[in-house]
Amino acid sequence: MAEAENIIIKDTLDGLGTDAYSDYLAHALCLAGSCRLKYNGEERELQAGDLMIVRKGKLVERIRPADDFRVKVIYVTSEFIVLSTPLSNYGVKGQLALFRNPIMKLDAGQRELCRRDFEMVEARLAQTDHHFRRDLLIASVQMLIIDFFDFHSHLYGVDNIPLQSATIMSRFLNMLENGTYREHREVNWYADKLCVTPKYLSEVSRKISGYAANYWINRYTVLDISRLLRDKSLTFVCISDLFGFSSPAYFSRYVQQHLGVSPTEYRG
Structure with missing residues (x-):
């Protein structure tokens, strides 16, 4: 390039x-x-x-x-x-x-x-x-x-973040930024890729960011879903499939849990 x-x-x-x-x-x-x-x-x-x-x-x-x-x-x-x-x-x-x-x-x-x-x-x-x-x-x-x-x-201010912890957190966020949350939303999967235990990954995430690893997975997922919901050319089934939800009903429950409204209500 x-x-x-x-x-x-x-x-x-x-x-x-x-x-x-x-x-x-x-x-x-x-x-x-x-x-x-x-x-x-x-x-x-x-x-x-x-x-x-x-x-x-x-x-x-x-x-x-x-x-x-x-x-x-x-x-x-x-x-x-x-x-x-x-x-x-x-x-x-x-x-x-x-x-x-x-x-x-x-x-x-x-x-x-x-x-x-x-x-x-x-x-x-x-x-x-x-x-x-x-x-x-x-x-x-x-x-x-x-x-x-x-x-x-x-x-x-400057925090003294250990290099190992910083590296793990950086790799974790890079995976999320690359969109892996569309297929994988389990802390276990990310921990396995990073060669650490799920508990350790969440401890590192909480120490550095103030939030457990699951928060960041859901945050990236919800932001992407909310952006797609605003595109009225996409059906709920299509969005559900993009994120690998087992059914549209499960997708609807996920949206309700994290956005506080159903997909239909969010789209208005």
Whole structure:
């Protein structure tokens, strides 16, 4: 894949959450104005000076920018993020926190540093004749990520997460982000793939994120189901089959349990 495809720079949030950017992480710096959006089922507002990092674009809905809204967005593929992420287990904590709230409120100094980081990536991306362009871009994205870690740690503090625990949690979440929950929703299955016991996986998950492993499995599942339920071209039977439910009745009970309403009521 060409580097121009690994990194895409835009000045609008149009397309965020669509299939066009399904394999990209979005990093959006609000330059002016504000934008309201729904993320992970909750209303959020991106304001001037805020940094928003979205790992899973499908969590974003109903983007409503104000007339004076200006933004710079850097999309980076998941593969290139892995290449560019420094050897630190802090990223796992940040990943979990950003899943719950993707918006960071930056102070004036952080805002200026972030703006310069964005400009550096854009400038380096334009250097198409650089003989070491791939390494150059990895280095520029890594600087961006290191500063993001620093911003986040100032907001939320730094936890001393053991490397083994961080690795297990990261692999667990990566499986969920890849959609394995559509076929597998048992903690035992994930524990087996990670070569740990179900009890240990849940203990690690609870220690790092505050939630047991089963919470994350159901959270990813419910968010995906709710997105599909909003697509009225899909029948309930079709959605049930996509997730491997044994029957539409079982699917209906699952939706009722986790969304508080039946599929019919949710679709309205």
